[in-house]
Every structure is written in C-alpha cells, then in structure tokens.
Amino acid sequence: MTRTAWKFPAAAGVSLAALCCGGGAQSGAEERQVNIFVWSAYMPVELLDAFRRQTGIDYRFDLYDSNEALLEKLQSGVADYDMVVPSDYMVQILIAQRLIQPLDRSRISNLGNLEERFLDQPFDPGNRYSLPYLYGTTGIGYNREKVPEPVDSWDVLFDPRFGGRILMLDDMREAFAVALRLDGQSGNDRDPAALRRATERLKAQKPLVKAYNSGDFANILESGDVDLAQGYSGQLAEVVRKNPARFAYVVPREGGTFWMDSVCIPAGARHPAAAHALIDFFYGAEAGAKLVNTVHYASPNRTARAGIDPSILSDTAIYPTDETLGRCHLIEDLGALTTTLDESWTEIKAQ
Amino acid sequence: MSRDVPPARRSAPWLLLAPTWLTLGLLLVLPLLLMLGISFRERDVYGGLKPIEDLGATVVSGAFLANYTRSLEPIYLAIAWRSLWMAVVTTAVCLVIAYPVAYCIAAVAPPRWKTVLLGLVVIPFWTSFLIRTYAWMFLLRTEGLINTALLGSGLIGKPLELLYRDGAVLAGLVYGELPFMILPLYASLEKLDRTLIEAARDLGAGRLASFFRVTVPLTFPGIAAGVVLVFIPSLGQFIVSDLLGGAKTMLAGNLIQNQFAVARNKPFGSALAFELTAAVLLCLLVYALAVRRAGREPLL
Amino acid sequence: MSGDWVRRALAAATAAAYVFLYAPIAILILFSFNAARQTAHWEGFTLEWYRRLLSNELLLHSVANSLIVAGVTTAMATVFGTLAALALARGRFAGRAATQAALYLPVIIPEIVMGSALLTLFGAVGLRLSLATVILAHVAFSISYVAIVVRARLTGFNRSLEEAALDLGAGPVGVFTRVTLPLILPGVVAGALLVFTISIDDYIVTSFVAGVGATTLPLQIYSMLKVGVTPEVNAVSTLLLAVTVACIIIAQRLQRAPGPGRGV
Numbered sequence: 063m064t065r066t067a068w069k070f071p072a073a074a075g076v077s078l079a080a081l082c083c084g085g086g087a088q089s090g091a092e093e094r095q096v097n098i099f100v101w102s103a104y105m106p107v108e109l110l111d112a113f114r115r116q117t118g119i120d121y122r123f124d125l126y127d128s129n130e131a132l133l134e135k136l137q138s139g140v141a142d143y144d145m146v147v148p149s150d151y152m153v154q155i156l157i158a159q160r161l162i163q164p165l166d167r168s169r170i171s172n173l174g175n176l177e178e179r180f181l182d183q184p185f186d187p188g189n190r191y192s193l194p195y196l197y198g199t200t201g202i203g204y205n206r207e208k209v210p211e212p213v214d215s216w217d218v219l220f221d222p223r224f225g226g227r228i229l230m231l232d233d234m235r236e237a238f239a240v241a242l243r244l245d246g247q248s249g250n251d252r253d254p255a256a257l258r259r260a261t262e263r264l265k266a267q268k269p270l271v272k273a274y275n276s277g278d279f280a281n282i283l284e285s286g287d288v289d290l291a292q293g294y295s296g297q298l299a300e301v302v303r304k305n306p307a308r309f310a311y312v313v314p315r316e317g318g319t320f321w322m323d324s325v326c327i328p329a330g331a332r333h334p335a336a337a338h339a340l341i342d343f344f345y346g347a348e349a350g351a352k353l354v355n356t357v358h359y360a361s362p363n364r365t366a367r368a369g370i371d372p373s374i375l376s377d378t379a380i381y382p383t384d385e386t387l388g389r390c391h392l393i394e395d396l397g398a399l400t401t402t403l404d405e406s407w408t409e410i411k412a413q
Numbered sequence: 414m415s416r417d418v419p420p421a422r423r424s425a426p427w428l429l430l431a432p433t434w435l436t437l438g439l440l441l442v443l444p445l446l447l448m449l450g451i452s453f454r455e456r457d458v459y460g461g462l463k464p465i466e467d468l469g470a471t472v473v474s475g476a477f478l479a480n481y482t483r484s485l486e487p488i489y490l491a492i493a494w495r496s497l498w499m500a501v502v503t504t505a506v507c508l509v510i511a512y513p514v515a516y517c518i519a520a521v522a523p524p525r526w527k528t529v530l531l532g533l534v535v536i537p538f539w540t541s542f543l544i545r546t547y548a549w550m551f552l553l554r555t556e557g558l559i560n561t562a563l564l565g566s567g568l569i570g571k572p573l574e575l576l577y578r579d580g581a582v583l584a585g586l587v588y589g590e591l592p593f594m595i596l597p598l599y600a601s602l603e604k605l606d607r608t609l610i611e612a613a614r615d616l617g618a619g620r621l622a623s624f625f626r627v628t629v630p631l632t633f634p635g636i637a638a639g640v641v642l643v644f645i646p647s648l649g650q651f652i653v654s655d656l657l658g659g660a661k662t663m664l665a666g667n668l669i670q671n672q673f674a675v676a677r678n679k680p681f682g683s684a685l686a687f688e689l690t691a692a693v694l695l696c697l698l699v700y701a702l703a704v705r706r707a708g709r710e711p712l713l
Numbered sequence: 714m715s716g717d718w719v720r721r722a723l724a725a726a727t728a729a730a731y732v733f734l735y736a737p738i739a740i741l742i743l744f745s746f747n748a749a750r751q752t753a754h755w756e757g758f759t760l761e762w763y764r765r766l767l768s769n770e771l772l773l774h775s776v777a778n779s780l781i782v783a784g785v786t787t788a789m790a791t792v793f794g795t796l797a798a799l800a801l802a803r804g805r806f807a808g809r810a811a812t813q814a815a816l817y818l819p820v821i822i823p824e825i826v827m828g829s830a831l832l833t834l835f836g837a838v839g840l841r842l843s844l845a846t847v848i849l850a851h852v853a854f855s856i857s858y859v860a861i862v863v864r865a866r867l868t869g870f871n872r873s874l875e876e877a878a879l880d881l882g883a884g885p886v887g888v889f890t891r892v893t894l895p896l897i898l899p900g901v902v903a904g905a906l907l908v909f910t911i912s913i914d915d916y917i918v919t920s921f922v923a924g925v926g927a928t929t930l931p932l933q934i935y936s937m938l939k940v941g942v943t944p945e946v947n948a949v950s951t952l953l954l955a956v957t958v959a960c961i962i963i964a965q966r967l968q969r970a971p972g973p974g975r976g977v
Contacts, residue, residue, distance in 0.1 A: 397459065411660070
C-alpha cells in the first residue's frame with residue numbers, strides 16, 4: 063500500500079511474471095498495479111493481500127459512499143480506477159453513458175463458478191459489462207421485545223402505535239418502493255397516480271419516523287433508539303446474529319428489494335489486465351468463501367459455498383430462501399422520472 | 414498629517430495579490446463559471462447533461478433559465494426560509510458563546526496562557542468533524558451517556574428524547590462553527606486599546622455602557638468577520654441535519670446535496686447553489702454599503 | 714467588588730464553553746479505551762484498538778496524507794492570504810472590489826458545489842486526480858479565511874509606524890519584517906490555525922477531488938463510520954489530539970524568549 067510496502071512483492075511479482083509469462087501472450091507483467099474504487103467494507107484487505115502474494119500485483123483502493131459519487135468521478139474522466147463495484151441501477155447508467163468497458167471473458171477462468179440465476183439481469187443483459195459480486199435484500203429489522211406480534215407486512219412501519227420508534231432508509235427509491243408495494247404496485251411503478259398516492263402515504267408517515275438513515279440504521283436499532291428499522295440485509299443480519307432473542311429480520315409478504323452489486327471495469331482503465339486478474343481471483347472457491355466469511359453478505363459464487371461458515375449459509379437474512387427472493391425485485395433507474403420523484407421526496411422531507 | 418501615497422507604492426498591491434489572483438482565478442472563478450454554464454442546461458435521462466440543440470432558441474426563449482424559475486416554487490422558498498432562520502439562530506448563539514471566551518483569552522488571561530487557550534479552542538477541531546458529531550449522537554441517544562447518567566442518578570424516570578430533533582441540529586451547528594467565531598473575535602479584541610475603556614469609565618460610564626458603547630463598536634470588524642464565517646457555511650450545511658436531525662429536516666444544504674447525489678440533477682443543484690451565493694452576496698453588499706455609510710472599515 | 718463578579722462570570726462562561734467544546738472529545742478519548750465496540754457500557758479497559766491501529770495501514774496512510782495536505786495548504790494559504798490582506802489594507806486600487814468578491818467566494822459557495830466544480834475543471838483539463846489535486850483544492854478555499862482574519866487585525870492599523878520606519882531608512886522588506894509582521898502576527902497565527910483546522914477536517918470537497926491512494930483521514934473515517942463505529946477511529950483521534958497538544962506545549966516553551974511589547 064505504501065511506497066515502501068510494495069517494493070518486495072513487486073520484485074517478487076516481476077520475477078514471477080518473467081518466469082511464467084515468457085511468451086508473446088498478453089500478460090499482467092506490465093501491470094503490477096490495480097486501482098479499485100469500492101463501497102466501504104466490501105473488499106477485505108486480507109484478501110487483497112492474498113491476491114498480491116499470489117500474483118505480485120499490488121493494489122490501491124478508495125472508498126465511496128454512494129453510487130452517485132462513483133458516477134461523478136467516472137464522468138470526470140480523470141479518476142484513475144481499474145475496477146469499480148456499482149449497484150444494479152448504476153450499472154445501467156454507466157453502460158448508457160459508456161463509462162465502463164465490456165469484460166473479456168477469456169481472462170476470467172472462474173466464470174463458471176457463478177450461479178446462473180444471478181446472471182443476465184435486466185440492467186446488463188448477457189453480462190457484457192458486469193458480473194455479480196454480492197447481493198442481498200431490503201427488509202425490516204425489529205426489536206422482538208417491543209414488537210410482540212411477528213412482523214410480516216410493510217404496514218407496521220406506518221402503525222401509529224410505534225410512532226417515534228420507526229426508522230426509514232434515507233433513500234428515495236427504497237421509501238417509495240415500500241409505499242408502492244403496500245398499494246399493490248411494484249417499486250418501479252411509473253404511474254403518476256400511484257406515485258402521488260405513495261407520496262401522500264409517506265407524508266402521513268413522516269411524523270411517526272424518528273430518523274431517516276441509510277448508513278447507521280443497524281446501530282440505531284441495536285442501541286434501542288427505534289424498535290423498527292427498514293434496512294439492508296447484511297447489517298441487520300449482524301444485529302440479529304448477535305442477539306437473536308431480541309432482534310429479527312424479515313422481508314415482508316408484499317415483497318422487498320433485491321439488490322446486487324457488480325464488478326465492472328471503467329472505460330479508461332489503465333490496468334485492465336490486472337483488474338481482470340483480480341475479478342478472477344475473487345471468483346475462486348477459496349477467495350470467494352473468505353470474502354463471505356469476512357463481510358457477511360451473500361455471494362453468487364457457487365463453489366465458495368463449501369468454505370463458507372455454515373451459520374452464515376443457513377442465515378436466511380444473509381442468504382435469502384428462494385421463496386423470499388421470489389418476492390423481491392431489483393430497483394431500476396427511472397430515467398427522466400427521477401426529477402419528478404425527487405420533487406415528491408423533497409415535499410415529504412420538507413414538511 | 415496625511416500623506417499622499419507615493420507613486421512607487423501604487424504598484425505594490427498587484428505583486429502582493431498575484432499569487433492569490435492566480436490561485437483563485439484558476440481554481441475558483443473558472444470552475445464556478447463552468448458550473449454556471451451547467452446551471453443553464455437540462456438534465457438528461459441518466460443524469461448527465463442534455464446536449465443543446467439550438468443555442469439561439471434556448472437563449473431567446475429564456476429556456477436556459479428553467480432551473481432558476483423552478484427554484485422559485487413555494488416548496489423551495491419554504492426550505493430557503495427555514496435554512497435562513499436556522500443560520501441566524503446558529504450565528505446568534507455562536508456569538509453569545511464566543512464573545513466571553515474571546516474576551517477572556519484576549520483581555521483577562523495572562524499573556525503566557527494566550528496561545529495555550531487559543532490552541533485549546535482549536536484542538537478539538539483537529540479531530541474529525543464526523544467523529545465529533547457521532548460523539549454527540551453518543552451523548553444524546555436514548556441509551557446514550559446523558560440519559561444513562563440522568564436515569565442512573567434518579568433525576569428522570571424516562572429517557573429524554575434529545576436526538577433527532579431541531580435542538581440537536583442547532584447544538585451540532587453551533588459546535589461546529591464556534592472556533593470560526595472565537596478566532597476573529599480574539600484577533601480583534603487582542604488589539605483593543607484598553608485605555609479607551611478606561612477613559613470611558615473615567616468619564617462616568619458604567620461597565621455595561623462602556624462595553625456596549627466602546628468595546629463592541631471597536632471590535633466590530635471581528636464580530637463582522639465571525640458572523641460572516643459562521644452564518645454562511647451554516648446555510649449550506651447538510652451533514653449535521655442528516656446525522657443529528659435524523660434527516661428529517663430539508664435545509665438548503667440538504668436540498669442542494671440531494672440534487673447532486675440522489676436526483677443526479679447537476680443543473681438544478683448548481684442553479685440552487687448560485688442562488689444561495691447570490692443571496693449571500695446581496696447581504697454582504699448591503700452590509701458593505703451600510704458600513705461605508707457609518708464610516709467604518711469593511712470586512713476585507 | 715463588581716469587577717470581581719464580572720471577572721468570575723466571564724471565567725465561568727468561558728469554562729462552560731470549554732466544557733461544551735470538550736465533552737465529545739472526552740467521550741472520544743474515554744471510549745478509545747473501552748473494550749466494548751459500540752455501546753455506552755463500559756466493558757473494561759483495553760489498548761486493543763491502539764494495537765489494531767498501528768497495523769491498520771489504510772488508516773495510517775490516510776493520516777499521513779491529511780498531514781501532508783494540511784501542512785502544505787497552511788503554508789501556502791497563510792502566505793497568500795496575509796499578502797492579500799496587506800494589499801487590501803492599503804486603500805483603493807483598481808480591481809479591489811473584484812478581489813474582495815473573489816475572496817468571499819469560497820466562504821459563500823456551498824462545499825458540494827465547490828467540490829463538483831473543481832472535479833469538472835480537472836476533468837475538462839484532463840488533470841488526473843491525486844494528492845496534488847487535493848492540495849490545490851484546499852489552498853483555493855483556504856486563502857480567504859486567512860485574508861479575513863488578518864484583515865480584521867489590520868483594521869485601524871497605524872500606518873505612521875511604517876512610515877516612520879521608512880523615514881529612518883529601513884527598506885520595504887525591513888519595514889515588513891520588523892514593524893508590520895510582529896504587529897499582525899497574532900492574526901496571522903490565528904489564520905494559520907484556522908486553515909490547518911479546516912484542511913485537516915475537510916470532507917466534502919476532498920471527497921470529490923481525491924485521487925487513488927490520496928484518501929485523507931476524514932474520507933477514511935467517513936467510510937469506516939458508515940459501517941459502524943470502530944473504536945480504532947477513536948484511537949486515531951486521541952493520538953492526533955495528543956500529538957497536537959504536545960506540539961502546542963513545545964511551541965509555548967520555545968516562545969519563552971521575551972518579544973516586543975504586546976501581541977504575543
């Protein structure tokens with residue numbers, strides 16, 4: 063990572079590369095570095111170190127906290143990243159704006175390790191530009207001592223009995239998805255009347271909400287500031303695992319959000335070969351298992367299952383059942399409708 | 414005895430200002446002009462910029478002002494008003510807290526202690542603003558330190574709701590801006606000629622009178638600098654209201670940040686930002702004119 | 714009698730203000746030694762987080778980056794800003810209003826706009842993001858703060874002192890270093906402190922313009938906080954604090970040599 067730190071592995075890397083990449087084939091020998099831009103805590107340093115030991119390729123990485131921040135950096139054209147990990151709807155946008163390049167399948171030998179059902183998503187048909195990295199759901203985490211009846215519907219978040227003890231994600235699309243689903247629509251509905259009803263429902267809910275927070279929701283639930291929290295599976299699963307008697311996570315019967323983050327290579331990447339090597343590394347059985355065991359999010363890597371901690375595999379909050387997944391849907395980008403939706407969101411937040 | 418500035422002196426400002434102009438011109442004015450240009454454009458489907466088909470028509474029809482027109486809708490004006498109010502209160506509270514501190518350091522404390530005390534004011538701000546905000550959350554939470562202490566000592570029966578409300582946001586804003594009020598006040602108070610106060614007392618003025626009629630007016634530049642340095646950033650703040658306010662209030666800063674981050678509407682966000690800037694510049698202009706009329710020195 | 718009362722009240726108000734300032738800091742420090750990860754409950758004293766800190770390369774790297782950026786920025790911005798304040802104190806000249814406007818800009822523009830604007834600029838000219846782009850951005854918004862603070866100090870500045878020195882044969886540089894500078898030094902120091910503070914803690918603008926490997930401490934902390942507060946972050950803050958306090962104490966000791974009159 064630091065200048066001095068990479069001298070040794072780089073030297074090892076050069077000799078390694080010279081040994082095994084003698085011939086004319088395009089090799090990673092020229093590229094002894096890969097620059098990664100990733101969502102916080104998504105890429106364990108131990109794994110990257112293992113990658114460096116194995117291939118001699120050094121890494122540097124930066125963290126971003128929102129897909130939009132990623133988009134802006136890529137749009138500027140002067141960010142120097144070789145691998146990025148955007149969310150589903152952002153992949154769609156990056157493809158449309160030609161900010162990411164097609165992946166070279168020949169360099170990813172572990173491609174077959176991926177479960178087919180996670181491939182070929184609507185935001186990247188045929189997986190030309192992206193491959194699934196980690197996935198999860200959005201549901202409700204709740205305090206079983208304070209919410210005696212088991213939760214199975216989103217309408218519990220609108221229940222005045224829990225006024226002031228509710229947390230919602232500070233995320234426009236997720237909030238609207240909840241309201242739309244209660245109305246029998248999908249989270250991607252574009253019908254103006256349905257959106258208006260959803261806006262009114264969310265406005266009515268606001269006095270009951272203690273806080274909107276997309277980062278700390280699990281801690282806020284755990285610390286007892288709220289009894290019900292809308293949130294992402296990975297972090298809420300952590301809270302439940304620590305104290306299953308007290309907390310639970312559920313994807314309501316109306317359905318939840320299925321989210322998936324994918325690895326992509328920016329269009330102007332300076333070290334694409336190294337990036338491909340890194341992607342291939344992560345899709346190996348051993349690295350894949352270590353990844354899940356460290357970050358506690360679900361991975362579409364089939365072969366990794368053998369090495370994953372059984373308690374994680376059987377945790378339905380982290381690895382949702384097929385039935386649960388069947389009820390969940392991706393959030394798609396709404397294009398021009400985003401502006402209208404944002405106005406409604408402002409209306410809700412500003413009152 | 415006034416002297417005319419000798420001709421040789423008149424070129425000096427240019428040399429003194431060259432590095433500033435170079436830096437500000439390239440790194441501030443230029444990018445802001447770029448952003449101004451963006452504020453006249455429209456968001457395209459994916460959040461980029463829509464290419465301009467007909468420049469002439471866009472200018473003539475006034476379509477390029479679309480974002481500015483939109484910002485005058487009632488919902489946005491309401492947000493502006495609330496932000497203004499929050500900033501005014503923050504600045505006032507900051508001033509009230511900061512003045513005694515600055516006065517103490519400048520006038521009351523022994524000279525040896527001045528640097529230490531001044532340093533102590535600044536040191537907390539060399540820790541991360543985010544951490545300090547999280548520390549506040551830690552203090553104010555339902556199971557946080559304050560509630561635990563109060564419940565434990567039996568002073569209250571139920572935990573107080575201190576977090577995720579406007580009061581917490583105010584506390585957070587004041588906390589973040591305090592050194593920006595203390596330091597300029599100190600700089601101004603430090604060179605205050607105390608003999609003037611003594612003269613006022615000799616002439617029969619009470620403590621309060623001599624404070625408000627001698628000290629305060631003389632430290633006006635420091636007060637003004639502090640007010641400027643606190644009021645304006647308060648208008649654009651969004652992190653504090655997100656964290657300490659539970660993201661329940663939409664202030665101007667949140668609105669602008671939203672446009673850049675969530676709505677991916679850079680043109681509208683830029684337009685809002687420039688309006689905020691224009692409003693502030695207007696206030697500063699009014700202030701400068703008033704100051705000139707009163708015969709005092711302006712801020713810069 | 715009433716003098717005492719006022720003094721006591723002032724001291725009390727000041728003390729209260731310092732308590733307000735240091736309450737979160739005290740918590741920070743205290744809980745960097747707490748064995749528990751999250752909660753308000755004390756689970757035992759430990760140095761574990763400090764140990765982990767020393768092996769957290771990412772965090773240490775970001776501290777180094779922050780110090781480099783803050784150091785360079787403070788040096789440049791203090792010089793440029795002081796010169797600018799001196800120039801503006803001289804009275805009218807062509808372009809004065811423009812200069813004032815330009816200096817107000819960084820204080821007025823919301824940080825998110827400044828960050829986005831700078832990123833757009835760097836993109837337009839093809840300047841690759843790095844630690845240098847962070848420094849450029851920081852200097853750009855810091856000059857104003859120094860200028861404003863030093864300018865406040867210069868108000869009512871007694872020009873005749875400078876003129877007297879010139880009459881006595883000192884060159885313009887001599888006048889500056891032996892008359893002007895000592896008198897404005899508290900303002901300059903205050904300005905420098907302000908800039909260092911702003912730079913080391915800046916998140917928004919930096920997040921836009923930092924390049925690969927140019928992660929500064931606030932950026933690093935923000936991403937760590939998003940996932941959950943680790944006391945390692947408290948530990949690094951405590952250490953930074955300790956180092957800063959040590960520096961100030963050393964600076965105090967070095968300042969023991971008697972200076973001219975007031976304005977220490």
